Amino acid sequence: MRFVDEVKGFLFDLDGVLWLGDQPIPGVAEVLRRLRAADKKLMFVSNTSSRSKAKCLEVFERMGMAVQPDEVFVASECAARYIAAKRPGAVTYVLGSPGLFDEAVRAGLDARDPSTRQPDRADFVLVGKDNDLTFTRLTCALRALKAGAEFIAVNCDPTVPVADGLEPGAGAVAAAISVMVGRDPDVVVGKPGTLLLEMALKSSGLSASECAIVGDTPESDIAAGNALGMRTVLVLTGNSDGNSPDGSCEFPDALKPDHIIESVLDLMP
Ligand SMILES: [Mg+2]
Numbered sequence: 001m002r003f004v005d006e007v008k009g010f011l012f013d014l015d016g017v018l019w020l021g022d023q024p025i026p027g028v029a030e031v032l033r034r035l036r037a038a039d040k041k042l043m044f045v046s047n048t049s050s051r052s053k054a055k056c057l058e059v060f061e062r063m064g065m066a067v068q069p070d071e072v073f074v075a076s077e078c079a080a081r082y083i084a085a086k087r088p089g090a091v092t093y094v095l096g097s098p099g100l101f102d103e104a105v106r107a108g109l110d111a112r113d114p115s116t117r118q119p120d121r122a123d124f125v126l127v128g129k130d131n132d133l134t135f136t137r138l139t140c141a142l143r144a145l146k147a148g149a150e151f152i153a154v155n156c157d158p159t160v161p162v163a164d165g166l167e168p169g170a171g172a173v174a175a176a177i178s179v180m181v182g183r184d185p186d187v188v189v190g191k192p193g194t195l196l197l198e199m200a201l202k203s204s205g206l207s208a209s210e211c212a213i214v215g216d217t218p219e220s221d222i223a224a225g226n227a228l229g230m231r232t233v234l235v236l237t238g239n240s241d242g243n244s245p246d247g248s249c250e251f252p253d254a255l256k257p258d259h260i261i262e263s264v265l266d267l268m269p
Contacts, residue, residue: 003259004267007231009041009204009211011197014056016216016238017264018044021163024063025237027265032065034268043200044072045213047190047220049128049154049170052099053077073200075154075190076100076128080107081199082189083124083152093119093144095137095173096128100154114140121147127177127185128154128170142180151177155190157220191215192223197230214264218245218255232257235264 012018018028035042044067046056053074060067076099083090084107093114094101104111104126112122114137122144130137145151157169174185189195201208212231215221216238225232234257236242242260244251251257261267 003212003231004035004038004040007040007210007212009043009201009206010035010267011043011045011200011211011213011225011230012264013191013213013215013217013221014044014046014059015161017214017235018065019059019063020237021161022062024065025263025265029063029065031264031268032067038268041204041206041211042067042071043204043211045191045196045200046072046074047155047157047196048074049076049079049190050097050099050131050160051076052102055099070203073196073203074103075196076103077107078196078199079126079128079152079154079189080104080109082187082195083126084108087123090123091120092124092126093122093140093149094126094128095130095133095141095177096126096154096170097131100126100128114144116140117143119144119147122149124152125149125177126152126154127174129157129160129168130170130173131167133173138176138180141177145177145181150187151181151183151185153185153188155193155220156185156188157190191217191220192227194224194227197224197228201228212258214267216240218251218257222255222257226254226256231259233259233261233267235261237263 153174156171213225
């Protein structure tokens, strides 16, 4: 692929790009090694709200892919760090998994369990994929937001694929809350929001125009890359068959990838 020569940094989505479920795409580890040997900076950007960064690093290890912790950007961790940078020690109700709660604690936030109908005054409500969602937890979020807290969504994925089918994603929980409070999240950290990618770029020292994002989902990976003016590369190993999400051949501009390749292996044939 000629464009590879022009790119200094690659941001890779994970599921559907480097692996499928619990199976690595054969040959990916070698491609990553060769990109490094060609002096490319590698970054890995995951929308996950349910896994902590530590758990994500365990998956890389299990898949036989050598990555450094500072190359991995997980939306759960980035959301917690974003809040901590805005207000250190912020009182934050966390509707999400134990992994998300852990990240909030690690970022030094005053993380609170939302299992109360009478929340304290809070600075933020942080929303991820909440497998323990209850009426009480929704009530807590509603009241904390109405009392002035900021509304941060880890991502807006409506569903998440798991071993036995689909489950509601962070976006479904955020949407339920949006309906109650009459507004969208103040910030969506993960793709198609741009904060996750911006944090990766900042840490790499590269600009968006020097980088390419490689993803399998036009509505998230490609949309986020296009919004930042990054080169965008769609692979067909995951969510997309190469057609627009509405089934037509023409992608709308915001979702249109600069390049379509069969798999990551085509980056280094
Ligand atoms: Mg993906």
